[in-house]
Amino acid sequence: MSELSLRKVVKAYGTNRVVHGVDLEVRSGEFVVFVGPSGCGKSTLLRMIAGLEEITSGEIVIGGTVVNELPPRSRDIAMVFQDYALYPHKSVFENMAFGLRLRKRPEHEINARVAEAAAVLQIEHLLQRKPRELSGGQRQRVAMGRAIVRQPKAFLFDEPLSNLDALLRAEMRVEIKKLHQKLGNTIVYVTHDQVEAMTLADRIVVLQAGNLIQVDTPDGIYNRPAAKFVAGFTGSPPMNFLAARVGEGGRTLHLAGGIDLPVPARRVAECARHAGREVTFGLRPEHIGVAAAAEPDVARVRGSVVLVEPLGSDTLGLVRLGDRTDAGEMTGRFSPDAALRPGQPIDVALALSRFHLFDDKTGVAIRGADW
Amino acid sequence: MNTTATNPSANKDLSERALGALLLAPAALLLAVIVVYPIATLFWTSLTSVDPNNPQAGAAFVGFDNYLRAFDDDRFWHSTWNTILYIVVTVPGALIVGLGLALLANQPFRVKWPVRLGLLLPWALPLVFAGLIFRWFFEYNTGVVNNWLVAAGIEPMQWLSTPTLAHWAISLTIIWKASSFMALMLLAGLQTIPKSLYEAAEVDGASKWQQFREITLPMLRPAIFVALIFRTITAVQTFDIPYAMTGGGPGDSTETLAMYIHKTTLDFLDFGYGSALAALMFVISMVATAGYLRYTRRSTSRSGED
Numbered sequence: 019m020s021e022l023s024l025r026k027v028v029k030a031y032g033t034n035r036v037v038h039g040v041d042l043e044v045r046s047g048e049f050v051v052f053v054g055p056s057g058c059g060k061s062t063l064l065r066m067i068a069g070l071e072e073i074t075s076g077e078i079v080i081g082g083t084v085v086n087e088l089p090p091r092s093r094d095i096a097m098v099f100q101d102y103a104l105y106p107h108k109s110v111f112e113n114m115a116f117g118l119r120l121r122k123r124p125e126h127e128i129n130a131r132v133a134e135a136a137a138v139l140q141i142e143h144l145l146q147r148k149p150r151e152l153s154g155g156q157r158q159r160v161a162m163g164r165a166i167v168r169q170p171k172a173f174l175f176d177e178p179l180s181n182l183d184a185l186l187r188a189e190m191r192v193e194i195k196k197l198h199q200k201l202g203n204t205i206v207y208v209t210h211d212q213v214e215a216m217t218l219a220d221r222i223v224v225l226q227a228g229n230l231i232q233v234d235t236p237d238g239i240y241n242r243p244a245a246k247f248v249a250g251f252t253g254s255p256p257m258n259f260l261a262a263r264v265g266e267g268g269r270t271l272h273l274a275g276g277i278d279l280p281v282p283a284r285r286v287a288e289c290a291r292h293a294g295r296e297v298t299f300g301l302r303p304e305h306i307g308v309a310a311a312a313e314p315d316v317a318r319v320r321g322s323v324v325l326v327e328p329l330g331s332d333t334l335g336l337v338r339l340g341d342r343t344d345a346g347e348m349t350g351r352f353s354p355d356a357a358l359r360p361g362q363p364i365d366v367a368l369a370l371s372r373f374h375l376f377d378d379k380t381g382v383a384i385r386g387a388d389w
Numbered sequence: 390m391n392t393t394a395t396n397p398s399a400n401k402d403l404s405e406r407a408l409g410a411l412l413l414a415p416a417a418l419l420l421a422v423i424v425v426y427p428i429a430t431l432f433w434t435s436l437t438s439v440d441p442n443n444p445q446a447g448a449a450f451v452g453f454d455n456y457l458r459a460f461d462d463d464r465f466w467h468s469t470w471n472t473i474l475y476i477v478v479t480v481p482g483a484l485i486v487g488l489g490l491a492l493l494a495n496q497p498f499r500v501k502w503p504v505r506l507g508l509l510l511p512w513a514l515p516l517v518f519a520g521l522i523f524r525w526f527f528e529y530n531t532g533v534v535n536n537w538l539v540a541a542g543i544e545p546m547q548w549l550s551t552p553t554l555a556h557w558a559i560s561l562t563i564i565w566k567a568s569s570f571m572a573l574m575l576l577a578g579l580q581t582i583p584k585s586l587y588e589a590a591e592v593d594g595a596s597k598w599q600q601f602r603e604i605t606l607p608m609l610r611p612a613i614f615v616a617l618i619f620r621t622i623t624a625v626q627t628f629d630i631p632y633a634m635t636g637g638g639p640g641d642s643t644e645t646l647a648m649y650i651h652k653t654t655l656d657f658l659d660f661g662y663g664s665a666l667a668a669l670m671f672v673i674s675m676v677a678t679a680g681y682l683r684y685t686r687r688s689t690s691r692s693g694e695d
Contacts, residue, residue, distance in 0.1 A: 070588050091594035103589035107607040116603070117593035
């Protein structure tokens with residue numbers, strides 16, 4: 019059963035529409051992440067679910083009840099804010115107990131629930147402190163604790179990790195995932211960080227300019243992006259793009275710089291439908307490597323190394339394909355053993371079974387019937 | 390070698406200290422001239438007296454006679470009592486009205502400037518003008534207040550010539566005048582409260598009233614204290630509005646300590662006694678302020694402990 023449904027949800031400020039009719043079903047216990055750049059409407063959408071923003075049109079259903087007209091307190095949701103929004107004058111205990119006190123729960127129940135949540139989050143020793151005496155990570159835990167004690171139908175997270183430094187963010191990400199596995203709550207989580215989205219989500223909702231671009235599992239988002247925008251948003255570094263034209267019969271792709279790539283047999287039929295069309299060719303860095311022995315479906319292209327970025331585990335190399343002035347460049351993920359040096363000539367291997375094509379105007383993925 | 394190595398740093402310390410003193414000197418001198426000197430002169434004057442029968446003899450040192458005289462002076466006690474009445478009525482009055490205005494002005498108005506201007510106007514108006522305007526409002530024959538009373542079928546009242554009513558009229562005027570400054574200070578405090586706290590409370594289930602009690606009031610406490618201290622100090626010095634509205638009358642029933650000091654010094658030219666009264670008023674201000682400061686210090690150290 020779906021815990022949360024959005025039906026044609028629209029948000030407009032005056033005549034300025036910022037969310038354009040979003041439909042979404044979130045299943046009970048599901049971890050859904052809204053991801054997209056600033057201004058894509060992800061936070062607005064979350065705040066509409068919370069009831070902090072009015073819905074211009076459409077319907078939001080939580081646990082079977084249409085909540086459009088209900089205030090936040092009647093929606094049975096809890097929210098974790100970006101700045102944590104802890105009450106500065108209340109102790110950690112009182113911060114967590116506040117929602118229960120307002121609901122007039124008996125004292126022994128409040129004590130038990132706060133103690134339980136504090137144990138889960140390992141903040142029992144902080145209960146008597148004031149928020150200002152806590153570190154960023156501790157405040158983050160208290161903010162989550164305040165949500166947990168309420169035992170709501172759904173948790174809403176609004177960029178909860180963006181105020182933490184990189185190391186702590188990675189740590190809290192793991193904590194949140196563990197917490198979800200342990201408690202099994204329905205979670206809607208907003209972030210602009212694709213790594214958070216990929217690592218946490220059961221399903222990712224990619225938003226751009228107030229539209230749902232793709233709703234899919236992390237695997238689907240990464241390997242079957244519905245649009246160039248999605249492909250360019252996920253992965254680090256993201257997918258490489260080059261202008262290309264589909265050749266006659268769909269057997270060849272003509273890339274910028276005079277590079278012709280043979281289309282693998284199983285994708286010829288798909289490409290043939292777009293013969294002669296200008297497209298955007300996309301290939302992820304991990305599908306670019308040093309050419310070794312001839313392999314099926316791998317194109318060998320002569321190029322040169324432009325830039326080398328060693329990461330330790332692997333080395334990112336920016337490679338120019340061909341030697342013409344209009345040659346395209348792509349970043350590949352190489353083994354550190356390849357010992358790349360700038361200016362060095364290189365034979366790169368492009369794993370053509372994995373390429374993506376996008377409409378060069380709309381950016382929509384051009385897909386074959388096989389996927 | 391050792392001594393030459395340590396000496397320069399010692400010299401440097403000394404010269405830095407001298408330079409520091411030199412840099413502070415202008416400010417210290419200015420303070421001495423405009424603060425310390427007048428207060429010292431006032432205190433000295435309060436210890437002297439001029440014989441009205443022989444003014445040519447000049448001021449003679451009389452010790453604490455002027456202070457002893459004040460303690461025996463019914464008019465001193467009466468004007469002090471009036472001042473305390475104004476403090477007790479107008480400080481909480483202006484706080485409540487000011488808080489209401491601040492909360493109102495903090496609402497998300499589409500156009501903010503008329504609201505802000507409305508808040509600023511009473512504050513920008515000189516005190517005497519406010520007094521004169523309200524004196525006219527409370528006037529028996531032509532005043533707007535009696536006009537309303539008559540329209541409502543109530544007997545017109547002698548607002549400014551009945552002691553109790555005059556007290557209320559003056560207090561109302563002071564509250565009207567003072568609450569805008571209160572509101573401005575509290576509005577500044579309100580705007581420092583993060584919006585997300587209200588949203589968190591809203592999600593937690595707090596009603597508007599609970600949000601006010603659980604978030605606004607505690608977060609506003611520092612601003613309220615500063616506003617209260619300011620208002621209390623000004624209330625101790627209450628002068629212009631009763632001066633313009635009743636001149637202290639009827640009789641001396643609405644006379645404040647500041648007005649009595651003014652009369653003693655400028656009408657009766659009794660500088661010694663006037664200075665002693667002023668020094669006593671200074672003490673009242675200090676006591677009131679110290680009370681607030683002690684309370685704030687205690688409450689901040691308490692919240693720091695837990």
